[in-house]
Amino acid sequence: MSKNEKVSKSVIRRLPRYYRFLGELLREGITKISSRELAERMSVTASQIRQDLNCFGGFGQQGYGYNVSELREEIGAILGVNAKHAAVLIGAGNLGRALAVHLDYAKYGCRLCGIFDSNEKLTGASLGGIRVSPLSDLESFCAKAKPVIAILCIPKDSAPDICEKLISLGVKAFWNFSHYDMPQKNLPGVTVENVHLGDSLMALCYGITNSETEKTESPDQM
Amino acid sequence: MSKNEKVSKSVIRRLPRYYRFLGELLREGITKISSRELAERMSVTASQIRQDLNCFGGFGQQGYGYNVSELREEIGAILGVNAKHAAVLIGAGNLGRALAVHLDYAKYGCRLCGIFDSNEKLTGASLGGIRVSPLSDLESFCAKAKPVIAILCIPKDSAPDICEKLISLGVKAFWNFSHYDMPQKNLPGVTVENVHLGDSLMALCYGITNSETEKTESPDQM
């Protein structure tokens, strides 16, 4: 499927966005699009789109453009949106509960199959059809269900130990919402997405403080 | 505070991480650190740290290193973590409710001052001490409270209109969790953080499918 060279992280991170925009086009009933038109919609350059896609293959047709439906399928296949990867959610606090019921996992190639929490007050409840189990059941559960993804909504301090345990239980990918900065290196074959909501919010604050109200050089009349 | 050249987005996005690690050091009672030691902890290069910091000023001391507490304060000031920017949350669904109660806004320079939802079933409830108000009250509320940040946890279709309205009401920054791709361009003075959780999850799935199990060239004995 892919050409043999390693695809850069920047390219990968743009694929889901292409996938979304192509879905939108499809819903609008648009069947064909040129890189130029798509670029305009997405506020990127046509060059970038063509370069990105050509990391994986020639999906277009010269003189014509790209078939929207076909291209979307191709990108979906590259991302693996039909994979139904089994995922466990660790931590059923506010954020964990929201992630359990708010997201359409099937749409993103996943399938939530277990929810765990160490707090007895939270176990037993049902979230989106899945019972919250005590953390002590995690090991036996993983032996059976063999989840490849763990979604971490746990306190910073407990994160390192739980990560280690999950890796030993066969988890290959971490969607990490904890304040623990999970290292990507030294873990061959393990994929990590650290989602630091606080960092994102601080970056937003920076934008406010250092707002682009910077006047151009012209001193204006006065 | 800052040198006159525009600081690149890559640098800005690293600042919150520095801020977090420095906080951690402080908690550990470490008062001084060299760029080399910090780099090792953070799995980055010492060069990058020094380059990043020198976008804003010389915070270190040659032959010594950086004072942890002082450097943390400086970065905090750059980010504006003491700013207490007023923020409104739009959409009190699962994700919205989690964001209302799960985050320590004060820690990140913000202050949640209003929650709105168009669904009557959700209005009236209290989340983290704030009543959920009907969206029809948004305009009068903004006139009084003058929020500069909007946190969007709303459906894709309603997002464009609400964004436009919020901008007209003086909102300067959007923390956007909706599936709408809010444009950053064409909106001078407006800062946007699009947090596409689905994109993040798909990138994770890509990592699983295309796992780094790629053997090195050596064919191994067999």
Added chain:
DNA sequence: TAGATTGTTAATCGATTAACAATC
């Protein structure tokens, strides 16, 4: 002073954009 480590300049690397030949 000698040793250490910054601040900063220069070199390298990678990613983006532009250009254009290939081709539908």
Added chain:
DNA sequence: TAGATTGTTAATCGATTAACAATC
């Protein structure tokens, strides 16, 4: 065929890393 648009190579740009003189 002529026109359009891709796939791909080359040029540019920006970000990262290395090197080292300044200096504490």
